[in-house]
Amino acid sequence: MQLSNYLFFTTMCEPALEFYTRCGLGRITDVLRYGVDGMPVHNEAMRGRIMHARFEGPGVLFFASDNDDAEPMRGSSHILQMNDKQQTEQLFARLAQDGKVTTPLAMQPWGDYYGKLTDQFGVQWMLNCSV
Secondary structure: OOOOEEEEEOOOHHHHHHHHHHHOOOEEEEEEEOOOOOOOOOOHHHOOOEEEEEEEEOOEEEEEEEOOOOOOOOOOOEEEEEOOHHHHHHHHHHHHOOOEEEEEEEEOOOOOEEEEEEOOOOOEEEEEEOO
16 A cells, blocks of 8 residues: 555646656656547546646655646645755755745754745645754
8 A cells, every 4th residue: 555645736737747847856657638549538628638647756656637626735735754954955945936935944843954835836845854
């Protein structure tokens, strides 16, 4: 058994996954599109958009898709457990681009370097670095 997150975007799945690739989190390893290669399409506005994608990188695995009936993202966050302070700062800065930092990176009472943000696509990220 393995727990993985599934991110639902309304129509911004592809730009979001391209952004995560540029941030250095990994890459798309599998993708299916609405109305392509025999995949169904229930709404013509969704034709060609991502029906299902697998995104993988070192220590990262999640799935994502476009859904015209997707609920806004809330109540969940990706947490990245890091072990290098400089890499944590670099990744945090990349993910925060055009997003909103809710907890700036800083040493926390539990002894770790931690910060939280919501990226430009509405996905919440927590970075925790044991220094």
